[in-house]
Amino acid sequence: MVTCMVLGMGLPSIPAYLITASMAAPALIKLGIPALAAHLFVFYFAMFANITPPVALASFAAAGISGGDPMKTGLQSVRLSLAGFIVPYIFVYNTALLLLDTTALIALRVTITAIIGVTMIGMATEGFALTEMKWIERIIAFGGALLLITADPIQDAIGFSILIVVLLIQFRRKRSTA
Secondary structure (H helix, E strand, O other): OHHHHHHHOOOOHHHHHHHHHHHOHHHHHHOOOOHHHHHHHHHHHHHHOOOOOOOOHHHHHHHHHHOOOHHHHHHHHHHHOHHHHOHHHHHHHOHHHHOOOOOHHHHHHHHHHHHHHHHHHHHHHHOEOOOEOOHHHHHHHHHHHHHHHOOOHHHHHHHHHHHHHHHHHHHHHHHHHO
């Protein structure tokens, strides 16, 4: 991850991918990761180099257009895209999301749980679901999201249960303040 981001810093998308793919992807493939998953992993993190400080070309360009502080814009972009930093790991640990060696039913389950897991990470990082979340709710939601990202049906069930509990707490709080 760090290698891909460092090698991708300050480069446009295509050269960033080409450099990281030629250096990092072969190492991942030798570790037993399927080639498609390895290249998508490398591609994602090479692209994230454009929004992560200290280089953050895309974030700094956006700050220039909006008149905002470049470093604050870069840090906010990382915060908003935190869920995206998890997606490449899903590709590596669960190739069913890439439709590799799987059935349609398993791919559908994995896709749905990954979407819900990434949404829960967004809830946890932003601190808002139906109402503002307390810190303990954010931590619990993040833990539930990590459970949903794995391919294990038992962990998925626990993650869904956590999501339901967090949303019920949020719904009660919203009703009591309305």
